[in-house]
Amino acid sequence: MIDQQASSSPRGDAVPPSTDGLVLDRVAIRLAGRQLLALDHRVAPGDTLTVMGPSGSGKSTLFAFVAGFLDPAFEAVGRVCLNGRDLTLLPPRCRRVGLLFQDALLLPHMSVGDNLLFALPANVKGSRQRRAAAEAMLSDVGLAGHFSRDPATLSGGQAARVALARTLLAKPEALLLDEPFARLDQDLRATIRDLVFQTIRARKIPAVLVTHDPADAQAAGSALVEIGSGEGTTV
Ligand SMILES: Nc1ncnc2c1ncn2[C@@H]1O[C@H](COP(=O)(O)OP(=O)(O)OP(=O)(O)O)[C@@H](O)[C@H]1O
DSSP: OBOTTTSOOTTOOBOOGGGOSEEEEEEEEEETTEEEEEEEEEEOTTOEEEEEOOTTSSHHHHHHHHHTOOOTTEEEEEEEEETTEEOTTSOGGGSOEEEEOSSOOOOTTSOHHHHHHHHSOTTSOSHHHHHHHHHHHHHHTTOTTOTTOOGGGOOHHHHHHHHHHHHHHTOOSEEEEESTTTTSOHHHHHHHHHHHHHHHHHTTOOEEEEOSOHHHHHHHOSOEEEOSSSSOEEO
16 A cells, blocks of 8 residues: 555656656555565666565565555555656556566467557557557567567567567656566577667666676666665665
């Protein structure tokens, strides 16, 4: 449950212009009367905050809070603001927060292109324009010409690229990366990791990365927070 006093602007009023990026403003989340985590952090556009912690420390819970689908079993206080908008009480579809997971989660009965068109916002009109937007995004992630591919025939790296393209098509203003490289083997992992962080920097998207791999944290290159003792510790 969100503490409405701590979240001062239920309609998404502007916070000061200095708060470009993703702001976790005095966020604390409790479960069954016990503090699970506390974070107070700003992620600048193009930067990635890495969150590490043992299983059960609250990493998925933090993402659920930022994305807007926190289970009512949790009590949360504090605000999450994105480029000057207070998201805290907005429904998930209004937040402009994109997610990348371990699995590409492509719909198997659709082509790669149709998976992308399915994710493309409805305000991109006209079938020709929609297809052009999807093809341009495929090209951006290194998969030009793969529009008609069957997802079942993609390699792990290609599927990860399609998942990135699908997330970016929704024009997210922030990205939550939930161990997106964990299923990839070592060489591929470095390649996809570089693609993701280059994209984040080039598009100036603030991101939060959950990982167990210190090499991911190093590649992300910005702040690292360790959770697990009820407090987030910036390292
Ligand atoms: N819907 C829920 N209701 C009650 N407790 C929950 C719920 N979801 C998760 N929890 C508990 O909240 C705590 C944090 O869970 P969370 O999934 O955020 O941890 P995590 O750090 O993401 O773990 P992992 O690394 O294993 O994915 C755990 O003790 C978990 O059992």
